[in-house]
Amino acid sequence: MAKRTHSALSAASSPFRGRDIGIDLGTANTLVYERGRGVVLDEPSVVAIDTNTGKVLAVGAQARQAVGRTPGSIMATRPLKGGVITDFEATEGMLRYFIRAVRDGKGRGRSPRVVVCVPSGVTGVERRAVVQTADRAGARSVRLIEEPIAAAIGAGLPVHEARGSMVVDIGGGSTEIAVISLGGMVVARSVRVAGDALDSAIASWIEREYTIAVGERTAEEIKMSLGSGEFVPVRGRDKHTGMPKVVQLSPEEIGEAVERPVRSIVAAVQAAFEECPPELYGDIMERGMVLTGGGALLHGLDERLMKETGMPVTVADEPLGCVALGTGRCLEEYDKLESIFAA
C-alpha cells in the first residue's frame, strides 16, 4: 500500500518515467530513444506486409532486405514518403512493433509515454494521425515535437537563447529548414526534396545515359560512395540489348546526376534567408547553419551551401542521430522543456 502511494506521488511530480520513449519517425529511418538509456533502436522505416491477409510480416532491416525483391503476395513498403505518412496502417504496424521491441524483456510495466518527432511540414490532420497511430500502437500518452527543433537540440544548438540558430535537416523524404530563437521556430520551411530525390535522380540519370535500370537501393549506394572519390561499378540489364552490362561511374557523373535535387535544396535554404528577420540573420552570419539528417553526409553539400549562401556551414557530429538525441533530451528534461512540445 505504501509503495503504491509512493509511485503515485512520483508519477505526479515527474510525468515521464523509466520506460518513456522518444521516437524519431523518419521517412528513411526510425530511431527510438529510451529515457535514461539513450538510443536503443535504429531501423529503416520499412514494413513487409502479406497482401492477402494484411498481416505485418517483417519490420525494419529485415523488411528492407525485401524491398524490390518480393514475390506477388508480399509487399515491402516505406509507409512515410516526402515527410508525411502515406500508409497509416503500415505506420501503425511499424510503430507498434518498435514500441514492443523496446519494451521486450522488461516485464509488464505500464505502457510508455511517448514523444514523437514529426516533420514541420505535416498538416493538422497528419499530426492527429501520428498521435492516434502511437496511441493505438500502445502508448499511454503522446506528445509531438517539431523535427527541426529536435534536430537543433540534438546538434547542441542553444535553441532557448534569444539568438538565431539555424538547422537544415536533410532526411530521406524531406529537407527541413528552420531558424530558431527562444525555443520557437521563427522561420520554417519544408521541401519534399532530400535523400530519396537524390536516389531517384541517380537512377534516372543512369537509365538515360547508359540505358541500365537500377533499383533504389543500388542508387542509394552509389550516392553514398560519392565521398570515396572513386569510380563506382554499376551492374544491370541493358534496356536496349536485354543483356547484362557494367559501367564505371565517375564522381563527376554522380555529381551531375544529383545536380537538380541539390539545386532545389540550396534554393530552399536561400529562400529561408529571405524570410529571416535582420537580427537573426546577423546571428547566423556569425555562427552559421548546422546540417543534420543523413543527407548532411552527401559529399560536398556543405561546401556547396557555403559557397551559394555565403554563410558558415557545419555538419553535425552524428547527423543521423540528432533528431533522436534531441527528442531524448526533451524526455530527460520534460518539465523544463514543456514549452517546446507542439501538441
Ligand SMILES: Nc1ncnc2c1ncn2[C@@H]1O[C@H](COP(=O)(O)OP(=O)(O)O)[C@@H](O)[C@H]1O
Ligand atoms: N553518406 C551518405 N551520403 C549521402 N546520403 C546519405 C549518407 N548516409 C545516409 N544518407 C541518406 O540519408 C537519408 C536518411 O537520413 P535520415 O536522417 O535517417 O532520414 P529520415 O529522417 O527521413 O528518416 C537517406 O536518404 C540516406 O540515403
Ligand SMILES: [Mg+2]
Ligand atoms: Mg529525420
